[in-house]
Amino acid sequence: MSSITVDGKEYGVDEEGYLADLSTWVPGIADVMAAQDDLTLTDEHWDIINFLREYYEEYQIAPAIRVLTKAIGKKLGKEKGNSKYLYELFPYGPAKQACRYAGLPKPTGCV
Numbered sequence: 114m115s116s117i118t119v120d121g122k123e124y125g126v127d128e129e130g131y132l133a134d135l136s137t138w139v140p141g142i143a144d145v146m147a148a149q150d151d152l153t154l155t156d157e158h159w160d161i162i163n164f165l166r167e168y169y170e171e172y173q174i175a176p177a178i179r180v181l182t183k184a185i186g187k188k189l190g191k192e193k194g195n196s197k198y199l200y201e202l203f204p205y206g207p208a209k210q211a212c213r214y215a216g217l218p219k220p221t222g223c224v
Contacts, residue, residue, distance in 0.1 A: 119145050131213050138166075138216025146214050150205060154214075158202050160189060165215040175220040178208040 115130075116123040119141040125133035130146065132138055143162055147154045154162075164185060169175055176184060178196065186194020193199075199207035208220040 117142065117145050117149075129213075129219065131219055132216040135216055135218070142216055143214040150210070155202075157193075158211075158214075160193070161185065161199065161202060161207070161211050162215045164188060165211055165217060169215070169217050175212045175217040176208065177220045178206070181208050181211075181220075 115126050115128070117126055118124075119139060124137055124142060127133055130149075132142065143158075144154060147158070152158075165175070165181075168184060178199075182194050182196055182199060184194075185199070188194075196207070199211075203210040212218070212220050
């Protein structure tokens with residue numbers, strides 16, 4: 114198993130880069146993962162990451178992209194609840210990339 118280092122502490126990740134122990138997530142993990150993807154997280158990114166963490170806490174599942182866009186549209190507004198906006202923030206796939214940053218498992222239905 115691989116790991117990433119955040120503030121001097123190592124966190125295990127699986128072969129696809131998802132956090133091995135979801136309970137160990139800290140916000141710095143998202144920043145390190147984003148830097149590895151050549152991204153700098155903005156407030157807009159954090160809106161989605163925090164939304165995903167709340168969604169996972171409530172439903173115990175990481176949503177696939179269709180469910181994600183619909184749920185974000187309901188909570189954060191139509192301008193954020195669409196694939197174009199989400200792909201601009203998370204170009205490697207909004208559901209997969211944002212869930213990875215949020216310390217969640219790979220969404221169901223994602224390859």
